[in-house]
Amino acid sequence: MSLQRAKPTRRERAKEDKSRRIVAAARALFAAHGVSGVTTQQIADRADVAVGTLFRYAASKAELLIKVQNEKFAAAIKEGLAAADVAPRTVPATEVVLAVLTPVVDCVREQPENGRTYLHELVFGDPNEVNRRDGLILTEQLEGGISQALERFGRIEHGEATVLARVITAIVHISATATIHLDQSAADLLADIRTQIDTVIAPRGSRDPVPATQREALS
Known part of the structure; x- marks a missing residue:
């Protein structure tokens, strides 16, 4: 006997429509003005709902910012993990980790204020709030991808790779939120993150410069 999913009621459809409009309005306004330049009244007006x-x-x-950024963060993580999946086994671990992180850093630097606020809220906000919880789950997925890259390409034992992945994720969070780095481009920020990652994992592998051909393999 097949079970058919109940058709949404008119009330449920109206609720979902309002949710979509609110998120779409928040996404557009945050992108245009940054989170500090937008009020909830402006979001409500654009979504055509009451505050x-x-x-x-x-x-x-x-x-609302976390909900919007979670969508971008999830897509960036998916892209980074896909890059790691197709990387040749001869590519150094640092390069593979950077391949995982590049879309993530690009994501949080697309609108620096939004990215900075998002990461801050994930770390210091209520972890039981549903959107923050979803964001923290995404962070765990990112850590898992970094850990797998360290195991596969750096030949680092699972337990140590897990710890190092948390350290590397912390490096990204601090680098992307620190006031001193706010004026850095995504490329400059990634270069700094590369140096830190290389230092963290260097005792476990080579620190020789990576040939251009190997870097191109991940682009």
Whole structure:
């Protein structure tokens, strides 16, 4: 006997439509003006809902930002992990880790204020709030991908690779949120992150310069 999914009610469809409009409005306004340049009233007006209605879907502007950024973060992680999956086994571990991280850094630097606020909220906000919880799950996926890259390409034991992945993720968070780095481009930030990662894993592998042909294999 096959089970058919119940057709959404009119009320459920209306609720989903409002949710989509609110998220779309927040996404557009955050991208154009940055999170600090947008008010919940502006988001509500653009979504054509009352502010009180907006707060039934998200308790704060920060939660809306996290929801919007989670979508971008998830896509960036997927892209980075795909790059690691097709990397030749001869590519050094640092390069593979950078291949995983490059889309992530590009994501959080696309709009630096939004990316910085997003990472800060994930670390210091309520981990039980649903959108933050989803973001933290994404961070765990990123750590898992880095750990696998270290095991596969750096021949690092699983337990140590897991710890190193957490260290590398912390490097990215600090580098992307520190005020001193706000004016850095994504490329400059990645170069700095590369140096830090290389230093962290150097005792376990070669620090010889990576041939251009091997870097091109990941591009």
